[in-house]
Amino acid sequence: MVPTQTRSDQRRARTRAALIAAAQNLLAERRTNVPILEITQLADVGLGSFYNHFADKEELFETAVDDALERFGGILDMLSDHEDPAVVFAQSLRLTVRLCRREPALTRVLIHRGLDITVADRGLVPRARRDIDAGIAAGRFRNTDSRIAVSIVGGGALALAALLDADPKRDADRAADDFAVDILCMLGLPDSDAVEICQMDLPNVDDLLVPAATT
Amino acid sequence: MVPTQTRSDQRRARTRAALIAAAQNLLAERRTNVPILEITQLADVGLGSFYNHFADKEELFETAVDDALERFGGILDMLSDHEDPAVVFAQSLRLTVRLCRREPALTRVLIHRGLDITVADRGLVPRARRDIDAGIAAGRFRNTDSRIAVSIVGGGALALAALLDADPKRDADRAADDFAVDILCMLGLPDSDAVEICQMDLPNVDDLLVPAATT
Numbered sequence: 001m002v003p004t005q006t007r008s009d010q011r012r013a014r015t016r017a018a019l020i021a022a023a024q025n026l027l028a029e030r031r032t033n034v035p036i037l038e039i040t041q042l043a044d045v046g047l048g049s050f051y052n053h054f055a056d057k058e059e060l061f062e063t064a065v066d067d068a069l070e071r072f073g074g075i076l077d078m079l080s081d082h083e084d085p086a087v088v089f090a091q092s093l094r095l096t097v098r099l100c101r102r103e104p105a106l107t108r109v110l111i112h113r114g115l116d117i118t119v120a121d122r123g124l125v126p127r128a129r130r131d132i133d134a135g136i137a138a139g140r141f142r143n144t145d146s147r148i149a150v151s152i153v154g155g156g157a158l159a160l161a162a163l164l165d166a167d168p169k170r171d172a173d174r175a176a177d178d179f180a181v182d183i184l185c186m187l188g189l190p191d192s193d194a195v196e197i198c199q200m201d202l203p204n205v206d207d208l209l210v211p212a213a214t215t
Numbered sequence: 216m217v218p219t220q221t222r223s224d225q226r227r228a229r230t231r232a233a234l235i236a237a238a239q240n241l242l243a244e245r246r247t248n249v250p251i252l253e254i255t256q257l258a259d260v261g262l263g264s265f266y267n268h269f270a271d272k273e274e275l276f277e278t279a280v281d282d283a284l285e286r287f288g289g290i291l292d293m294l295s296d297h298e299d300p301a302v303v304f305a306q307s308l309r310l311t312v313r314l315c316r317r318e319p320a321l322t323r324v325l326i327h328r329g330l331d332i333t334v335a336d337r338g339l340v341p342r343a344r345r346d347i348d349a350g351i352a353a354g355r356f357r358n359t360d361s362r363i364a365v366s367i368v369g370g371g372a373l374a375l376a377a378l379l380d381a382d383p384k385r386d387a388d389r390a391a392d393d394f395a396v397d398i399l400c401m402l403g404l405p406d407s408d409a410v411e412i413c414q415m416d417l418p419n420v421d422d423l424l425v426p427a428a429t430t
Contacts, residue, residue, distance in 0.1 A: 111330055114329035114330055115326055115329055115330075115373055115374055115377040116377075118374040118377060118378075119374075119377055119378060119381055142400065142406050144393065144396070144397060145390075145393045147378070148375060148378075148390060148393050148394055148397060149397055151371060151374035151375045151377075151378050152367060152370075152371030152374065152375070152394070152397055152398070153371075154370075154374050155367075155369075155370035155371040155372070155373050155374025155375070155377075156366060156367030156368075156370045156371045156374075157370070158330055158370050158374075159330055159333040159334075159366035159367065159369050159370025159371075159373075160363060160366045160367070160370070162330040162331075162333060162334055162366075162370075163333075163334060163362070163363075163366050166334055175360075175363055178359065178360045178363050179363055179367070181359070182359060182363060182364055182367055182401050183367075183401070185357065185400060185401050185402075185403060186397050186398070186400050186401035187400075188400060188406060191357050191403060
């Protein structure tokens with residue numbers, strides 16, 4: 001039986017979505033240090049309704065980042081149509097690390113959240129594990145403990161994000177590709193194969209992440 | 216010219232060392248939630264002298280962890296006498312991850328500090344970079360950007376520490392060895408070589424880390 005959604009449930013969901021979209025717009029503009037009143041005005045909801053959904057601003061921004069990552073993960077899912085699981089995973093890694101420069105405010109929230117992300121059950125980490133397991137099952141990756149491999153990928157990506165944040169002159173595209181080569185080698189590909197895969201053209205995912213549509 | 220150390224400099228250094236040793240003892244006993252007065256009593260120094268050295272308890276515990284890591288790094292340095300840089304680095308990785316179970320309180324402070332550690336210029340990360348550079352120079356590791364590789368190793372080790380902390384039943388020795396195999400493969404070793412190296416006997420480093428000698 002499909003649960004019926006009342007009109008008030010729908011309104012509640014719309015309010016929550018409007019607050020998250022407002023927070024993502026603020027993240028995109030790097031303006032996270034604003035009063036809650038300004039956030040509710042941007043979202044066009046009452047100040048009091050904020051606290052029906054979030055304990056504080058930090059919780060809202062964390063939710064906004066989770067939502068953005070979940071959406072980005074959905075975009076990556078749609079791109080995963082190559083038959084070689086190594087290509088699929090390399091493209092995800094290369095696009096994800098490129099986010100550091102495109103979405104610096106979101107990245108800073110991620111760095112601040114830190115290692116929690118790597119044990120989360122939604123967003124990018126479970127997708128990485130799925131991709132690694134698929135590569136092992138296909139015999140394309142070496143037989144390794146994917147839970148440990150995904151810790152290395154997730155923790156490594158966060159540490160690389162911190163490095164890129166601390167060193168604005170470092171070429172993020174190159175760092176992203178070098179990172180993906182390192183990870184493919186970790187998963188058992190020969191160096192030359194890994195380099196070749198990480199030089200392939202990437203799909204264009206601009207304007208697909210933040211901000212969310214606010215309509 | 217060697218700078219002369221006055222008697223008051225020496226006393227100051229002794230006070231600081233006593234506070235750090237007390238904090239390391241508390242970390243080892245997992246008692247970080249104690250009043251500053253108790254810490255100064257353990258260190259046998261005056262309460263007021265605490266604030267000559269540290270802004271707050273958090274700064275003291277962070278310093279205590281840095282000091283412990285620096286000391287652990289010094290121990291690893293002494294062990295690094297094998298001629299194969301892959302063996303040297305694998306032993307460091309296997310011993311470091313094993314710390315998670317032996318020193319859970321220290322590990323939690325590290326997880327809490329998070330990614331700062333991976334851009335620090337002392338402790339384990341610069342040593343990891345030195346070992347990776349040595350392996351590349353010797354032609355034992357593939358030619359890769361060691362700054363990115365060390366981010367992966369440092370971030371990966373932290374994420375693995377978080378995983379072990381969240382899952383007390385997971386076999387830490389096995390996780391440590393699997394982690395080291397993954398990293399050696401990342402650095403270009405064939406799977407079979409990496410597995411063989413990570414099954415070698417480890418030196419015994421028990422009782423060498425925390426607590427520091429308080430004499």
